[in-house]
Each structure stands twice: as C-alpha cells, then as structure tokens.
Amino acid sequence: MSFESFGLHPSIMDGVAALKYVKPTPIQLQSIPPVMQGRDLIGLAQTGTGKTAAFALPVLQRLLNGPRGRIRALIISPTRELAEQIGEAINALGQRTGLKSLPIYGGVSMVHQVQRLRAGVEIVVACPGRLLDHVWKGTIDLSQVEVLIIDEADRMFDMGFMPDVRNILRCLEKPRQTLLFSATMPDDIRRLARDILKDPVTVQIGHTAPAKTVSHALYPVKQHRKTSLLIELLRDIEADSVLVFTRTKHRAERVAQQLKQAGYRATSLQGNLSQPRRQAALNGFRSGLYKVLVATDVAARGIDILSISHVVNYDMPETIDGYTHRIGRTGRVEKNGDALTLVTSADAAMVQAIERVLKATLERRTLKGFDYALPVADNSGRHPSHPQRQQRRRPVYRKRIGKN
Numbered sequence: 001m002s003f004e005s006f007g008l009h010p011s012i013m014d015g016v017a018a019l020k021y022v023k024p025t026p027i028q029l030q031s032i033p034p035v036m037q038g039r040d041l042i043g044l045a046q047t048g049t050g051k052t053a054a055f056a057l058p059v060l061q062r063l064l065n066g067p068r069g070r071i072r073a074l075i076i077s078p079t080r081e082l083a084e085q086i087g088e089a090i091n092a093l094g095q096r097t098g099l100k101s102l103p104i105y106g107g108v109s110m111v112h113q114v115q116r117l118r119a120g121v122e123i124v125v126a127c128p129g130r131l132l133d134h135v136w137k138g139t140i141d142l143s144q145v146e147v148l149i150i151d152e153a154d155r156m157f158d159m160g161f162m163p164d165v166r167n168i169l170r171c172l173e174k175p176r177q178t179l180l181f182s183a184t185m186p187d188d189i190r191r192l193a194r195d196i197l198k199d200p201v202t203v204q205i206g207h208t209a210p211a212k213t214v215s216h217a218l219y220p221v222k223q224h225r226k227t228s229l230l231i232e233l234l235r236d237i238e239a240d241s242v243l244v245f246t247r248t249k250h251r252a253e254r255v256a257q258q259l260k261q262a263g264y265r266a267t268s269l270q271g272n273l274s275q276p277r278r279q280a281a282l283n284g285f286r287s288g289l290y291k292v293l294v295a296t297d298v299a300a301r302g303i304d305i306l307s308i309s310h311v312v313n314y315d316m317p318e319t320i321d322g323y324t325h326r327i328g329r330t331g332r333v334e335k336n337g338d339a340l341t342l343v344t345s346a347d348a349a350m351v352q353a354i355e356r357v358l359k360a361t362l363e364r365r366t367l368k369g370f371d372y373a374l375p376v377a378d379n380s381g382r383h384p385s386h387p388q389r390q391q392r393r394r395p396v397y398r399k400r401i402g403k404n
C-alpha cells in the first residue's frame with residue numbers, strides 16, 4: 001500500500017515526497033485511515049516506527065480546511081528535544097500547506113513564544129510545564145483546540161508530568177479528537193486513556209520488545225574498568241555514530257570528557273546543560289561533528305537520529321522499558337543497529353529479565369587483548385599495544401575514580 005491510497009491533499013503529498021517517504025510504515029498504515037475518519041486512537045509504538053508522521057499527516061489534512069491563525073491542534077511532548085523534532089517533522093510534511101506550528105518549551109525566553117502565538121499558529125507542540133505557564137499568564141488560547149495528541153505518554157508519566165497533563169486537559173473546551181501514543185501501557189496510562197478517549201482504535205506496533213533490526217550483545221566487566229573498555233570497544237567497532245547511555249548526569253559528563261581525552265569527538269547531553277548547549281550537542285551529533293554522544297535517559301528521550309549505528313549502555317537501564325527505549329534509538333526504520341551493554345555482576349537480574357522479554361539468550365562477548373583484571377588501584381586503562389597513549393590518560397582515571 002502506498003501513501004497515495006490515503007487520499008491526502010496534494011500539498012501534503014508534496015511534503016511526503018520532500019522527505020522521500022516511499023512506503024508507509026506499519027504504524028502509518030494502521031493509524032492514518034482511522035485518524036482521518038476522526039476516530040480517537042491509542043498508538044502503542046516506540047520512537048523509530050514513524051509514529052510522528054502517523055499523526056502529523058492526518059492532522060495536517062484535517063486543518064487544511066477551516067479557520068487559520070488559531071490553535072486547532074495541540075501536541076504534548078515530554079521533552080524539548082522531542083517537541084523540536086515533532087515541530088520539524090510537521091514543518092517538513094506541511095511545508096506546502098501554509099499551516100504554522102510552534103514548539104513551546106521551557107529553558108528559553110517566553111517573549112518570543114508569546115510573539116509567535118500572537119502572530120497566529122494552528123499547531124502547537126508543547127512540553128507540559130511551559131504550556132501551563134502560558135495558560136496561567138493568559139498568553140495562549142486553547143479554546144479552539146480540536147485535535148489533541150499526547151506523545152510518549154509513558155515517558156510523560158515517568159517524568160511526573162501527569163498532573164500537568166490533566167490540568168491541560170481541563171483547559172480544552174471543544175469536543176475533540178484525541179490520540180495517545182505510548183511505547184508501553186502501564187496502569188496509569190490505561191486509566192488516562194479510559195478517561196479521555198472515546199471509543200478508541202488501538203494500534204500496536206512491535207509490542208514492547210526491542211526493535212528486531214538491532215543485534216544485542218553483553219560485555220561483562222567490572223565497574224572500574226567500564227570506561228577503559230568503552231574506549232577500546234569504540235576503537236574496535238569503528239562506529240559512525242554512537243549513543244552512550246549513563247545512569248547519572250555527572251557520569252555522562254565525565255565519560256564524555258574521558259572519551260575526548262582519549263581522542264574521540266565526543267560530547268554529553270544531560271540535564272545540567274543550558275538549552276543552547278543541549279541544542280549544540282544535538283546538532284553536532286546530527287551533523288557528524290561528534291561521533292559519540294553520552295547521554296542520560298531523560299536527556300536522550302525521543303532523540304531521533306536516523307544514522308545512529310550503535311547504542312552503548314555504559315550503565316544498565318533500571319527497567320526493561322528503559323532498555324527498549326534506549327535500544328529504540330538505533331535500528332530505526334529499516335536500518336540495522338547494534339546495542340552493546342556493559343554489565344557488572346550487579347546487573348544479573350536485569351539481564352535475565354531482558355532475555356525473557358527478547359525470548360533469547362544475549363551473546364556475551366569479551367574484547368580480545370583488553371585487560372579485564374586490572375585492579376582498581378592501577379586503573380590506567382593501559383593497553384599493551386599503546387603504552388604512550390595510555391600513560392597520558394592515567395591521571396584522569398586516578399583523579400576521578402570513586403566519584404559518582
């Protein structure tokens with residue numbers, strides 16, 4: 001089945017062609033027809049499945065007719081990065097429609113947002129907190145919203161945004177069409193869906209198991225040898241574009257710093273960065289300026305970078321869904337990716353749980369020539385074949401060891 005069969009307006013089809021989408025993805029095939037008919041929808045799909053276009057295309061189609069200059073579609077996103085990405089996708093797909101979208105999130109000045117709102121937009125893509133700031137200041141009018149999309153609802157819940165989302169729902173006056181997307185369906189999301197959706201169609205893609213295009217491998221290692229192993233692994237895999245996940249902001253910062261010292265074009269993405277610096281890190285990773293991005297889960301949520309070749313879990317995620325979300329960053333639409341996880345003995349239970357979900361035993365790998373047994377006291381990352389380089393790195397490890 002092709003995009004032509006949906007009956008989208010030619011101006012929207014121009015956007016589809018501009019993005020070089022040839023075949024709809026499964027979630028698009030299943031979601032676009034009912035959404036075009038005005039049905040409410042639950043989309044169980046993770047990032048990387050094409051879910052943005054699955055809601056953006058029918059929304060653009062709906063807004064083509066009717067009044068301009070007032071907010072008629074509201075998309076709620078858990079993070080700024082995701083809001084930016086959705087905004088960009090809508091702008092690209094809707095480039096010939098004359099419809100205007102505006103991302104709204106915190107960490108940047110409100111004044112510019114207010115000016116854009118006054119000038120008139122039809123689509124707002126917003127993070128809950130800043131959206132409510134506008135509501136309370138009276139700088140946004142949501143009374144004309146006819147389509148509401150809640151994206152990554154489970155993430156929104158994890159991040160504690162559900163009360164904000166419920167407050168936003170109270171500001172919407174019109175009978176509306178509501179679409180809710182989530183990678184997983186915990187009870188709270190199920191309850192929210194029951195409260196706000198009318199007779200929804202449910203579309204489920206890929207269940208919660210990680211993408212099939214990804215190959216998974218575990219690298220058992222002691223905690224204090226992780227960074228040295230990561231450095232050697234990066235050398236070994238000659239990856240184009242690697243997303244490394246750490247558990248804490250400080251560790252993301254520190255690992256990125258250590259990779260830089262080892263000669264990698266690396267940067268970090270974590271909550272301590274100002275908005276311009278986050279954007280610079282993301283843009284630099286997208287453009288290939290940085291080959292390695294070290295991020296925390298929250299910071300990396302929803303990142304859509306098609307060319308990510310490897311995801312490395314420097315720290316094991318705390319939940320299976322966390323694993324699914326991280327791994328969803330690689331192996332996107334018809335691309336193969338690799339997921340490498342550094343595991344310590346403390347991660348045994350989580351490994352078992354992931355293997356149960358994947359219904360497979362994950363391959364345990366060891367890196368040839370790497371000194372796994374080096375004790376903490378001499379954590380120099382010394383490698384027999386690179387004595388000089390290793391000597392330069394030694395003070396860094398000494399200084400930082402034991403923190404975090």
Ligand code: AMP
Nearest residue numbers: 021023024025047048049050051052333
């Ligand atoms: P999403 O799941 O919405 O974050 O989309 C993941 C990536 O797939 C984005 O880079 C989209 O531009 C891309 N994409 C979405 N739909 C298609 C399609 N039908 N064909 C090829 N790429 C697509």
